[in-house]
Amino acid sequence: MGTLLVRRLAALVPVILGVSVAVFLMLHAVPGDPAQIIAGQEASVEDVAQVRHSFGLDQPLAVQYARFLSRAVVGDFGTSFRTKRPVIDEIGDRYGYTLLLGAAAIAFAVAVGILVGVVAAVFKHSWVDNVCLLVSLVGVSVPNFFLGLLLMLGFSVWLQLFPLTGADTAWHVVLPAVTLGLPSAAVIARIMRSSLIEILGNDYIRTARAKGLPEWLVVGRHALRNALMPVVTVVGLQMGYLLGGAVIVETVFAWPGLGRLTVQAIAARDFPVVQAAVLVLAATFVLVNLLTDLVYSILDPRVTLS
Amino acid sequence: MNDIPSFTAAAHVVAGANAAEGTARRNGLAIFWRQFRRSQLALPGGLLVLAFVLVACFAPLIATHDPLKNDLARTLMPPGAENWFGTDELGRDVLSRVVYGARLSLSEGLVAVLLALAAGVPIGVVAGYVGGRTDMIIMRLIDVLMAFPGVLLAIAIISVLGPSLFNVILAVALYTIPIFARLARGATLSVKEEPYIEACRALGVPHLRTLWRHVLPNIAAPILVIAALRVAISILTASSLSFLGLGAQPPSPEWGAMLASGRNYILIAPHLVIFPGLAIVLLVFGLNLFQDGLRIALDPKTTDLR
Numbered sequence: 001m002g003t004l005l006v007r008r009l010a011a012l013v014p015v016i017l018g019v020s021v022a023v024f025l026m027l028h029a030v031p032g033d034p035a036q037i038i039a040g041q042e043a044s045v046e047d048v049a050q051v052r053h054s055f056g057l058d059q060p061l062a063v064q065y066a067r068f069l070s071r072a073v074v075g076d077f078g079t080s081f082r083t084k085r086p087v088i089d090e091i092g093d094r095y096g097y098t099l100l101l102g103a104a105a106i107a108f109a110v111a112v113g114i115l116v117g118v119v120a121a122v123f124k125h126s127w128v129d130n131v132c133l134l135v136s137l138v139g140v141s142v143p144n145f146f147l148g149l150l151l152m153l154g155f156s157v158w159l160q161l162f163p164l165t166g167a168d169t170a171w172h173v174v175l176p177a178v179t180l181g182l183p184s185a186a187v188i189a190r191i192m193r194s195s196l197i198e199i200l201g202n203d204y205i206r207t208a209r210a211k212g213l214p215e216w217l218v219v220g221r222h223a224l225r226n227a228l229m230p231v232v233t234v235v236g237l238q239m240g241y242l243l244g245g246a247v248i249v250e251t252v253f254a255w256p257g258l259g260r261l262t263v264q265a266i267a268a269r270d271f272p273v274v275q276a277a278v279l280v281l282a283a284t285f286v287l288v289n290l291l292t293d294l295v296y297s298i299l300d301p302r303v304t305l306s
Numbered sequence: 307m308n309d310i311p312s313f314t315a316a317a318h319v320v321a322g323a324n325a326a327e328g329t330a331r332r333n334g335l336a337i338f339w340r341q342f343r344r345s346q347l348a349l350p351g352g353l354l355v356l357a358f359v360l361v362a363c364f365a366p367l368i369a370t371h372d373p374l375k376n377d378l379a380r381t382l383m384p385p386g387a388e389n390w391f392g393t394d395e396l397g398r399d400v401l402s403r404v405v406y407g408a409r410l411s412l413s414e415g416l417v418a419v420l421l422a423l424a425a426g427v428p429i430g431v432v433a434g435y436v437g438g439r440t441d442m443i444i445m446r447l448i449d450v451l452m453a454f455p456g457v458l459l460a461i462a463i464i465s466v467l468g469p470s471l472f473n474v475i476l477a478v479a480l481y482t483i484p485i486f487a488r489l490a491r492g493a494t495l496s497v498k499e500e501p502y503i504e505a506c507r508a509l510g511v512p513h514l515r516t517l518w519r520h521v522l523p524n525i526a527a528p529i530l531v532i533a534a535l536r537v538a539i540s541i542l543t544a545s546s547l548s549f550l551g552l553g554a555q556p557p558s559p560e561w562g563a564m565l566a567s568g569r570n571y572i573l574i575a576p577h578l579v580i581f582p583g584l585a586i587v588l589l590v591f592g593l594n595l596f597q598d599g600l601r602i603a604l605d606p607k608t609t610d611l612r
Contacts, residue, residue, distance in 0.1 A: 015453050143583070150583070153576055266552065
């Protein structure tokens with residue numbers, strides 16, 4: 001398994017390199033002269049020329065890319081146009097918050113999704129199942145900025161249970177995490193339901209029931225474990241959605257994460273920060289995907305990482 | 307029985323099939339309809355979507371006010387007899403804005419998905435049909451695009467193109483292309499080995515004709531199902547981007563943009579957030595229900611009656 005892991009990691013290298021090329025080209029794809037953008041619209045011709053030379057923008061693209069990559073590898077993404085701080089510090093301040101929010105959201109999504117899915121499967125075709133279906137269909141239809149505002153209105157303004165915005169205490173993470181995780185919870189619930197229904201139709205489940213096992217043990221011990229496999233796959237797929245959705249949810253709740261930084265940087269045309277944030281988020285996503293595959297192969301010994 | 311629904315899809319996609327197929331096609335439509343009705347929620351969903359389409363078409367007749375006309379004497383009015391959904395911070399009628407917003411959201415979703423289909427399906431079909439090095443290069447590029455989590459690719463594209471409604475549609479389309487390309491490639495790979503494709507080759511049918519007349523109709527069903535889902539997702543994504551200030555700009559009555567400006571008044575005028583938000587939820591909810599019916603009707607392997 002060790003060598004397989006190394007092979008999978010090696011397969012990621014071209015993908016990450018491709019992403020880095022795309023991110024590098026971003027600055028050059030922007031309409032207008034990159035040197036002018038860096039120097040600012042009011043800069044004099046001499047300043048722009050100065051910037052062009054000191055940023056190496058007068059070099060061939062390939063040389064510029066090699067420079068960009070060799071610096072990016074050691075975490076040097078230049079300085080933020082907006083704050084004049086090193087980009088890596090800006091990212092470092094925010095990265096932990098995004099990981100925390102993402103982890104809380106996925107924990108919520110998995111817990112609620114599995115619970116609702118199991119309940120719907122056990123009571124399949126009853127009114128309970130129908131309610132679960134309806135709720136999960138609504139869950140995937142609500143845009144998370146609207147859900148976030150509704151939760152804020154309900155739980156922060158009217159009930160005053162949770163703080164409105166910011167990230168000062170542990171309570172601050174609850175509403176953003178629920179907002180971000182709810183659509184994923186709905187997807188997980190649907191998969192959990194259909195997977196469990198399929199497993200519950202197996203012969204060994206009938207055997208377990210025939211020997212007089214109580215239903216909760218049949219489901220809990222015999223069915224659930226096997227029914228969880230497709231759920232793991234879906235959780236992996238939802239990670240991308242969560243990292244992307246974080247951009248929106250962080251903006252709604254003024255959560256000081258990487259997503260909000262990205263939006264702020266785009267608004268300020270602060271390209272070094274946008275480049276670094278996009279690269280870091282994409283790399284995180286790719287690594288999380290690999291991690292999901294690892295978990296999958298541990299849960300199901302038939303699956304190898306090849 | 308098994309291949310009939312896919313034939314149905316073929317009947318839908320290949321326009322101008324010869325007259326001899328007429329009766330078979332009517333049968334196909336009847337079967338499609340019966341299967342579609344198996345999802346009890348598909349018809350209400352379709353009607354809900356139809357309602358939004360009608361609202362969009364007849365917006366000038368339905369709107370009670372000019373959606374862009376300020377009335378500073380009547381700002382932030384709660385819902386009432388004069389303004390059913392209340393007025394916003396500039397005294398504009400929220401109902402009329404929501405009604406006109408249906409045009410924007412529907413075109414965002416439809417245009418983005420049509421663009422993505424037009425680019426993604428040929429890419430995937432060619433990759434799958436030609437195979438070899440072409441396939442490998444295309445798929446590596448697709449892998450790079452898929453490494454951007456969720457809406458992040460769309461956000462990165464907009465950071466380059468600049469914020470506008472048109473650029474949002476373009477960004478959402480680009481972000482959807484890899485999904486269709488992968489899907490089309492996978493379906494083409496499985497169809498390619500069928501005897502009838504082999505027969506085409508043996509008869510010396512030109513490749514383009516084989517692709518258009520024989521491959522495309524047979525891979526259309528799964529692509530249509532996903533396309534319907536992507537319309538819903540594209541509407542969510544596009545309105546999210548407008549919410550972030552990256553899409554439709556004020557005073558455009560785009561629902562996401564309306565939520566963005568309405569959130570500043572959420573404490574004193576929650577109707578500014580609730581009505582456009584509900585419009586998005588209902589439209590996307592309807593599309594999701596409709597898509598579920600489509601999935602069941604076009605997927606011969608569906609066994610679960612939901």
